[in-house]
Amino acid sequence: MMKTSAALITAGFVCWLGAGPVAVSAQEIKLPEGLTGLGTGEKEEETKKEKNKQGLPFDLTGFLEGRIGVRTQSDDHEKSASIGETRLQLDMEKAVDMFTFSLTTDFILDPVADDYDVNLESGKGLIDLREANVTFSPLDFMDVKAGRQILTWGTGDMIFINDLFPKDWNSFFIGRDTEYLKAPSDALKTAFFFENFNLDVIYTPRFDHDRFIDGHRISFFDRGMNDLRGRENEVRTDLPDDWFSDDELALRLYRSFGAFETALYYYNGYWKSPGGQNMLTGNATFPKLQVFGASVRGPVAKGIANLEAGYYRSAEGAGSNPLIRNSEFRFLAGYEQEIATELTAAVQYYLERKLDYDAYLASLPPGAVRDDENRHLITLRLTKLLKQQTMTVSLFNFYSPSDKDGYLRFNVSYKITDNMKVEGGGNLFYGSETHTFFGQFQDNSNIYAGLRYNF
Structure with a gap:
């Protein structure tokens, strides 16, 4: 029997979480010019004075954070603790003439991962370099940002269709802050501003992959083994990693x-x-991919609606080759509205349709797990602000009626002071089958707590 990719299903979360959430809606409705900075001048001046008191030749901010988490049930393939890290982030910025230099570095101690060898691509180890870039404007209608940076666009809330920038799915599932869902890219971003339209051109000279589920921290269902798999047998990959040959181009x-x-x-x-x-080594691979997409976002009734779609053109021959993902069509519709005082609700419907489905069925070996032609996903977000907006209570639920599985995220955070915040939450997976996307992660359900001090 031919093996399907050991990581195909784990990579599948990219498809129905949308190419795959920071739980970010990348295109925000903008305020008219003149309103965005209203009332901030005095605060900015005070901030500058405070930074000058530091006596440093650059601006320095950051945070110190402790975070712990445990699984809510036993997992034979992973440790009982899901996270136990201490994290220090230092964010340095320096303006020199027309150039602005930025450097953001995280220092992490986590005995749960128990891996301190630095790997800047996977984010594993003692140091995670989040940003290291320079920004400048060589022309009035042009901005340039070169180096390591966090990139995002699109309209989805924790669902990505046209955002083909790296994600860190391990962080998303173990209880880190949602900002860590976005992994860094080593890229050149050029933004052009014209009278009737704007254009972003992002070139990545060497392929930047997701920090995907590989078994190191989260167990998953391996279709080749027809069983769950974890840290005792991590995924091995063949990466496209040649500079300027294995590159990426993204346009908006x-x-x-x-x-x-x-x-x-x-x-x-x-x-x-x-x-x-x-087929020869059994290693997971990253086939070539082209994506064509569109989106629209704006006010409807008392809220904000969005539509987004994308055509995923997979590598040649993918339809008849069970070892390569098929081409796909993806569609997202969402709506967000304040339904009560400081209570916001948001819903989304997501469709992922596998193309060349008949060829896909014909290519499967006997007894292989079969994907549906259409995967449907519905999400609900509820966010409530309390105690003069110092406390935030949020709930986000994914549910797939086609797979009959789901994933519930909940979080409560409270600002003790302007600089200190405490929070707690959980990641709960449910499903009737172990081979479906959310169902395979049931043993990884966890609860967590964290304390952060900003400076």
Whole structure:
């Protein structure tokens, strides 16, 4: 029997979580010019004075954080603790003439991972370099940002279609802050501003993959083994990693029509999480991928609505090759509205349709797990602000009626002071089958708590 990719299902979360949430809605409705900075001048001046008191030749901010978490049930393939890290982030910025230099570095101690060898691509080890870049404007209509940076665009809330920038799915599932869902890219971003439209061009000279589920911290269902797999047998990969040969290109052409923001997208690169398997070595691979997409976002009734779609053109021959992900069509519709005082609700419907489905069925070996032609996903977010907005209570639920599984995220955070915040939450997976996406992670359900001091 031919093996399907050991990591195909784990990579699958990229598809129905959308290419795959920081739980970020990348295109925000903008305030008119003149309102965005209203009332901030005095605060900015005070901040500058405080930074000058530090006596440093650059601006320095950051935080110190402790975070612990445990699984809510036993997992034979992982440790009982899901997270136990102490994290120090230092964010340095320096402006020199027309250039602004930024460096953001995280220092991590985590006995749960028990891995301190630095790997800047996977984020494992003692140091995670989040940003190291320079920003400048060589022309009035042009901005440039070169180096390691966090990139995002699109309209989804924790669902990504046209955002083909690296994600850290391990962070997302073990209880780190949602900002860590976004992994860094080593790229050149050029933004052009014209009278009727704007254009973003992002070139990545060497492929930046997701920090995908590989078994090191989260167990998953391996279709080749037909069983769960974890840290005792981590995924091995064949990475496209040649500079300027295994590169990526992402484009976004966008403009507003009244209050509605519209955009066209293009991506040429590779599946961000493993989407294939090397027949000879058994290693997971990252097949070539092109994506064409569009989005629109704007006010509807008393809230904000968004639509987004994308056509995923997988590597040649993917439809008839069970070792390579098929091409796909993806669609997202969402709506967000304040339904009571400081209570916001948001819903989304997501469709992922596998193309060349008949060829896919014909290519499967006997007894192999079969994907549905259509995967449906519904999300609900509820956010409540309390105690003069010093406390935030949030709930986010994914549910797939086609797979009959789901994933509930909940979080409560409280600002003790302007600089200190405490929080707690959980990641709870449920499903009737172990081979479905959320179902396979049931043994990874966890609760966590954290304390952060900002400076």
